[in-house]
Amino acid sequence: MSRGQQTKQRLLDSAQQLMYSRSYSDVGVQEICKDAKVQKGSFYHFFPSKSALTVEVLEQLKMQMIENILLPAFAKDLTPAKRFERFIEYAYQYQVQLKEEYGYVLGCPMGNIALEMSTRDETIRKKVELLFESIFEVFVDVLEDARAAGELENNSDINELAQAALAYGEGVLMLAKTRNDPELIKRLLPKVGDLIGLKSTT
Amino acid sequence: MSRGQQTKQRLLDSAQQLMYSRSYSDVGVQEICKDAKVQKGSFYHFFPSKSALTVEVLEQLKMQMIENILLPAFAKDLTPAKRFERFIEYAYQYQVQLKEEYGYVLGCPMGNIALEMSTRDETIRKKVELLFESIFEVFVDVLEDARAAGELENNSDINELAQAALAYGEGVLMLAKTRNDPELIKRLLPKVGDLIGLKSTT
DNA sequence: ATATTAGTTGACCGTTCGGTAAAGTCAACC
DNA sequence: GGTTGACTTTACCGAACGGTCAACTAATAT
Numbered sequence: 001m002s003r004g005q006q007t008k009q010r011l012l013d014s015a016q017q018l019m020y021s022r023s024y025s026d027v028g029v030q031e032i033c034k035d036a037k038v039q040k041g042s043f044y045h046f047f048p049s050k051s052a053l054t055v056e057v058l059e060q061l062k063m064q065m066i067e068n069i070l071l072p073a074f075a076k077d078l079t080p081a082k083r084f085e086r087f088i089e090y091a092y093q094y095q096v097q098l099k100e101e102y103g104y105v106l107g108c109p110m111g112n113i114a115l116e117m118s119t120r121d122e123t124i125r126k127k128v129e130l131l132f133e134s135i136f137e138v139f140v141d142v143l144e145d146a147r148a149a150g151e152l153e154n155n156s157d158i159n160e161l162a163q164a165a166l167a168y169g170e171g172v173l174m175l176a177k178t179r180n181d182p183e184l185i186k187r188l189l190p191k192v193g194d195l196i197g198l199k200s201t202t
Numbered sequence: 203m204s205r206g207q208q209t210k211q212r213l214l215d216s217a218q219q220l221m222y223s224r225s226y227s228d229v230g231v232q233e234i235c236k237d238a239k240v241q242k243g244s245f246y247h248f249f250p251s252k253s254a255l256t257v258e259v260l261e262q263l264k265m266q267m268i269e270n271i272l273l274p275a276f277a278k279d280l281t282p283a284k285r286f287e288r289f290i291e292y293a294y295q296y297q298v299q300l301k302e303e304y305g306y307v308l309g310c311p312m313g314n315i316a317l318e319m320s321t322r323d324e325t326i327r328k329k330v331e332l333l334f335e336s337i338f339e340v341f342v343d344v345l346e347d348a349r350a351a352g353e354l355e356n357n358s359d360i361n362e363l364a365q366a367a368l369a370y371g372e373g374v375l376m377l378a379k380t381r382n383d384p385e386l387i388k389r390l391l392p393k394v395g396d397l398i399g400l401k402s403t404t
Numbered sequence: 405a406t407a408t409t410a411g412t413t414g415a416c417c418g419t420t421c422g423g424t425a426a427a428g429t430c431a432a433c434c
Numbered sequence: 435g436g437t438t439g440a441c442t443t444t445a446c447c448g449a450a451c452g453g454t455c456a457a458c459t460a461a462t463a464t
Contacts, residue, residue, distance in 0.1 A: 003461080004411055023318050025227030028451060039413050041455080046411090050452065104321045114380040115317045116225050119306045129380050154396070163377065163386070164393045168366075171373025175365065178316040178331050184365070191366045194356070195397045205431085206441060230421060241443055242423085248441095252422065 008046045010036040016057045020109045021102050024054065024116050051121050054113070058127045061109055062134055069094075070138050080146035081198050088189045091173075095182040107177035111170045136162050146198060154197025161196045168192050210248045212238040218259045222311045223304050226256065226318050253323050256315070260329045263311055264336055271296075272340045282348035283400050290391045293375070297384040309379035313372045338364050348400060356399025363398045370394050 001009070014036035018027040029050050033040050047053040073087035098106045106112070110131050118125040139162035146152040154161060169189065176184040192198075203211070216238040220229040231252050235242050249255040275289035300308045308314070312333050320327040341364035348354040356363060371391065378386040394400075 002410090007411075022321055023227065025225065025318075026322055029453080030450075040453085041414075042412055044453065102321070106321065107317060111376055112317045115309060115314045115376060116227075118379050118382070119224055119304070119308065120228055125380065125382065132377065132380060156393075160389060160393075164370075164374075164390055167373030167377050167390055168370045168397070169373065170376050171369030171371065172366075174313055174317060174372050174376070175334065175369050177320050178327065178334060180320070180327065187362060188366055188369055191358075191362075191397060194399065195370070195393060197396065204440095209441080231423085232420075243425085243444075244442055246423070 004046075007036075007038055007042060011038055011043060011046060011053065012057055012060055015053055016061060016109075019054070019057065020106055020112070021104070024113060051124060054117075054121075054124055055127045058110070058113065058124070058131060062131045065131075066134065066138075070135065074138055074142055076145070080142045080149065080151055081193065083142055084192060084198065085190070088185070088192075091169075091189065092182060092185045095173075095176060095185055099180070099182055105177045105180050105182050107173040108170055111173060132166060136166055139165050143196065151199045152197055153199060156197075165192050165196050168195055206248075209238075209240055209244060213240055213245060213248060213255065214259055214262055217255055218263060218311075221256070221259065222308055222314070223306070226315060231255075253326060256319075256323075256326055257329045260312070260315065260326070260333060264333045268336065268340075272337065276340055276344055278347070282344045282351065282353055283395065285344055286394060286400065287392070290387070290394075293371075293391065294384060294387045297375075297378060297387055301382070301384055307379045307382050307384050309375040310372055313375060334368060338368055341367050345398065353401045354399055355401060358399075367394050367398050370397055 011032060015027070015032045018032060018035060029040065029043055032053075033043050043053075047056070069087070069090050073090050074083045076083075078086065095105050095107075098104070110128050113124065114128040114132075118128070140158055143152065143158045143161055143165075147158065169192065172185055172188045175188070176182055213234060217229070217234045220234060220237060231242065231245055234255075235245050245255075249258070271289070271292050275292050276285045278285075280288065297307050297309075300306070312330050315326065316330040316334075320330070342360055345354065345360045345363055345367075349360065371394065374387055374390045377390070378384055
């Protein structure tokens with residue numbers, strides 16, 4: 001990685017961490033630069049605006065999420081139901097760890113930005129929409145497996161089930177963040193099985 | 203209402219409208235004052251801080267929501283399932299109207315603030331937690347009615363079902379806001395019946 | 405070796421931020 | 435009719451905001 005790429009990466013990493021643990025508006029370009037040990041002029045050499053930086057942060061977030069959570073959790077070595085269980089366990093453990101580290105359950109980094117920025121920055125809104133689409137596709141994939149294996153009691157459209165599952169997950173993370181209690185994830189998320197009609201998840 | 207109370211009310215109303223349509227951070231006390239036609243000094247006569255104003259806005263929001271949405275939607279003139287259907291219709295119509303008025307689906311005013319502010323202002327987080335509790339209680343009430351009427355196929359703890367329903371609702375509103383598409387509410391929210399095991403809601 | 409490009413530095417822009425303070429105005433009560 | 439306290443006005447604070455700019459240095463290619 002070239003010198004410039006390293007600098008850019010530090011900016012992306014600092015921005016991701018700071019914005020996730022606080023919010024888009026609460027973190028200024030100045031603070032991101034200070035954290036990344038980069039001067040402000042350099043920031044604007046790599047990014048035309050704070051908004052553009054954020055879009056790249058979201059892209060990075062998506063890649064990390066797919067690689068570190070979605071792919072391992074939904075690997076096809078288990079039954080669809082067990083994959084969901086594994087996913088829930090990952091999500092729970094992650095929020096527990098965040099609470100230890102920051103004192104707060106931080107919830108979903110995409111959901112946080114979505115609600116803060118959707119009415120203020122159209123390119124950010126569109127980007128988050130795409131990220132949700134990525135998760136959604138993974139869900140569709142598992143649900144198709146489940147239906148093929150006869151483990152799906154529900155005969156609704158799989159696209160709608162996947163969206164419902166995504167919505168439910170986001171909602172549970174919101175409640176967990178609001179209560180600042182990761183246990184909510186463990187108690188509530190398994191009910192996603194009822195929502196999508198998956199056998200033996202409860 | 204005394205002159206002072208009127209001023210305070212204008213501040214609360216302006217703040218509520220501006221913060222809901224944009225966000226907490228994007229709206230300054232200056233702008234709130236300008237919108238309410240109140241001088242800044244007066245603002246700080248009524249509220250010690252922007253945070254305190256927000257807590258009162260949230261309280262007002264709760265009262266309005268209970269009176270205008272929850273009480274009429276969950277009135278006991280219909281079966282529990284039909285009450286949920288009516289609630290969904292209200293939520294849908296409201297977001298459609300917001301989109302016409304502002305160009306954006308605004309989602310849930312509590313959820314929006316929760317995700318933006320939970321890690322930044324503890325008194326706001328606590329207040330939102332309480333608001334969720336209020337909705338939650340209404341849900342518990344309907345679910346008890348449903349179980350008494352034998353319309354609840356699920357034998358889980360009603361508190362957990364109510365929380366799951368709340369989470370799902372918030373998640374659907376988040377997705378609708380991110381996609382800026384109120385139709386998602388109509389398509390997705392009825393599945394709450396599957397989640398809580400309510401007969402004949404789909 | 406030199407020219408070009410990529411990256412860095414730090415000072416600077418106008419504006420807005422949340423919040424303060426003091427002087428002034430108004431209505432109500434004695 | 436004067437006093438009191440609620441409310442309003444206006445000017446102001448230091449700090450931070452997102453973004454710009456021109457001068458500088460480091461690395462690369464010819």
